[in-house]
Amino acid sequence: MENIFNSDNLEDIKTLIENKLSDIPGELILCGAVGALLLSSYLNKTGHTQAGSVIGKLSIPIIGIGLAKYQDVLKSAAESISESEFVADTQ
Numbered sequence: 001m002e003n004i005f006n007s008d009n010l011e012d013i014k015t016l017i018e019n020k021l022s023d024i025p026g027e028l029i030l031c032g033a034v035g036a037l038l039l040s041s042y043l044n045k046t047g048h049t050q051a052g053s054v055i056g057k058l059s060i061p062i063i064g065i066g067l068a069k070y071q072d073v074l075k076s077a078a079e080s081i082s083e084s085e086f087v088a089d090t091q
Contacts, residue, residue, distance in 0.1 A: 026069030033062040 021029070036059035043052030 021065065021069070024069075026066050026071075026073050029062060029066030030070060033059050033066050036062060 036055055040052045040056035040059060043049070043055065
């Protein structure tokens with residue numbers, strides 16, 4: 001069986017993921033990640049430890065993606081606020 005994650009197509013996979021996630025807001029991704037963590041915790045409590053472990057391990061990269069997108073949103077909002085304050089100070 002061929003390994004699909006090799007150095008030749010890694011850049012294609014990265015751009016595909018970025019294109020798919022570009023339309024989803026960071027807040028929604030973070031909410032989904034928190035939901036996945038809660039589901040993982042519930043599954044672990046009810047005795048489905050293997051399923052809970054898999055979902056918990058998948059939620060960690062989702063949190064990272066959501067935080068990166070949310071950080072970009074916060075940075076652009078802070079820049080727009082500082083620009084509007086600069087315009088108000090010059091008038």
